[in-house]
Amino acid sequence: MQTVSVSASKSYDVLIGKGVRTLLAEKLNALFPGAKAMIVSDSHVAPLHLDALEQMLDTFGIRHAQYVFPAGESSKAPQVLFDLLETLAAQRFSRKDVLVALGGGVTGDLSGLAAALYMRGMHLVQMPTTLLSMVDSSVGGKTAVNLKHGKNLAGVFNQPELVLCDPDYLETLPASDFADGMAEVLKYGVIADEALFEQCKTGNVENDLETIITRCVSIKRDVVAEDEFDTGKRALLNFGHTLAHAIEAQSDYAFSHGKAVAVGMARIAALAEENGFCTRPCHARIAAALENNGLPTDCAFSNRELFAHITADKKCAGGKITLILPDRIGSCYTETIAIDKLRELLT
Ligand SMILES: NC(=O)c1ccc[n+]([C@@H]2O[C@H](COP(=O)([O-])OP(=O)(O)OC[C@H]3O[C@@H](n4cnc5c(N)ncnc54)[C@H](O)[C@@H]3O)[C@@H](O)[C@H]2O)c1
Known part of the structure; x- marks a missing residue:
């Protein structure tokens, strides 16, 4: 496993290696003890990879919920963002809780913005599942949704507190x-x-x-x-x-x-x-x-x-x-x- 430490407005580690996804529960307990996790994922990734994460969180006694949206760039949109925020509110998430982005750049950008906005900021962990999100979008803190007038026009800088980058996820990624x-x-x-x-x-x-x-x-x-x-x-x-x-x-x-x-x-x-x-x-x-x-x-x-x-x-x-x-x-x-x-x- 490789560790790249990022020093920005928040300092955090990017852990890179086969199997690092299995560290999620342990890391959540260490970084945010007692926090509830909202796992955000899309309709392609969730059926493949969400269950395994939820089972791990169950084993470690970490409370969790899931928000799954239709896969694709068209979901990087204000309507989906606000639906996610309403879901967090309806399920009584607090700013001490953590949002886990499990997916590609669309999931990461949407989740990063939601985590920044919800109660003016809740914790954020990125779990990239595409090569693009591993090498680029999960690191660096740019978050956004698209507006009718253009790409990424509504967003903030919001660094994650941990990135778990597991190349095993790429085994299910289409060529x-x-x-x-x-x-x-x-x-x-x-x-x-x-x-x-x-x-x-x-x-x-x-x-x-x-x-x-x-x-x-x-x-x-x-x-x-x-x-x-x-x-x-x-x-x-x-x-x-x-x-x-x-x-x-x-x-x-x-x-x-x-x-x-x-x-x-x-x-x-x-x-x-x-x-x-x-x-x-x-x-x-x-x-x-x-x-x-x-x-x-x-x-x-x-x-x-x-x-x-x-x-x-x-x-x-x-x-x-x-x-x-x-x-x-x-x-x-x-x-x-x-x-x-x-x-x-x-x-
Ligand atoms: N924030 C940043 O710094 C930054 C940088 C670069 C790109 N981006 C943004 O990232 C987005 C593109 O990211 P992307 O290419 O990851 O798109 P994406 O999130 O839409 O993922 C691409 C496709 O792969 C599927 N998928 C993801 N992981 C999978 C897996 N392990 N197995 C099977 N299917 C899987 C998704 O469901 C989707 O259909 C764009 O919106 C772009 O603007 C952001």
């Missing part, structure tokens, strides 16, 4: 959802670690998952420690994401986050290369690695179509937008440019 996680893994390679990129570029990663997850979480930990509230360096984690969020919105969320990030990375790398923003070419290497990992490198939406969504992005303010551009594989930088200039570059 396409696994590929989504590889988009974020390759992103870490492009922004910070050429060796990680090289390790993952062929798509043969099954035997190295624990090391890869640990490396990604460590990169994220370092960025978050420096810039928890996303005023500078943390923007780098959004490489490919400005276009990705636009693709998700334009497709009415039919495009998964990971696949949209893949296309976003390929397109921004091509744009960077064509306009002389990179010191070393990287588009072909990124595109090949994405393909080898079962990910798309392009989509049917033109940059012109996506532009309207881009101006609704959080990274866009005062007529300017901050782009994350690759200098070479292993190093990215931010560049703030006028929106009009971006329109010119994209169309």
Whole structure:
């Protein structure tokens, strides 16, 4: 088992390794003695993995309840958030109790926001079950739901108090959802670690998952420690994401986050290369690695179509937008440019 310790507004451990899920009850007793647990999960994950957790909590005498919502991005929505909050209230949960997010990034983002809002803050444990949520969304404290006008527009920073990251959960994850996680893994390679990129570029990663997850979480930990509230360096984690969020919105969320990030990375790398923003070419290497990992490198939406969504992005303010551009594989930088200039570059 690997431990990555995160120091932010809260300090907490991310435990990574096969079987760490079996530590949940012991950890809850140690961190929040006497607390009741609300396990939040979606309709795909709950039938596979919820029972085992509940049996463990029963064995340790920990009181618990469950909230299961329909799987999918469309549940990352204010209506589901408020239904969860009402359920916590109806079942008399208190701020001393703990919310356990068992699922992918949708579950984690929704649960993290609910835990921050309920009685102005209850305890939060993340148990990621997708590769994407293990390497990215369960760590760092960004929580949100989507609004009609765009992705992640209502949210807060809320760090968890523990993350249990068990690669055994990936055994039931469909291949396409696994590929989504590889988009974020390759992103870490492009922004910070050429060796990680090289390790993952062929798509043969099954035997190295624990090391890869640990490396990604460590990169994220370092960025978050420096810039928890996303005023500078943390923007780098959004490489490919400005276009990705636009693709998700334009497709009415039919495009998964990971696949949209893949296309976003390929397109921004091509744009960077064509306009002389990179010191070393990287588009072909990124595109090949994405393909080898079962990910798309392009989509049917033109940059012109996506532009309207881009101006609704959080990274866009005062007529300017901050782009994350690759200098070479292993190093990215931010560049703030006028929106009009971006329109010119994209169309
Ligand atoms: N908070 C952050 O920092 C951050 C970072 C990156 C992405 N995100 C968000 O994360 C979301 C995407 O996360 P995701 O790709 O995990 O999506 P997801 O939570 O929708 O999970 C993808 C699919 O896999 C299923 N699933 C999950 N675990 C499973 C398992 N072990 N076995 C079988 N099926 C399983 C889910 O039910 C779902 O159908 C997006 O909303 C994105 O915006 C947040």
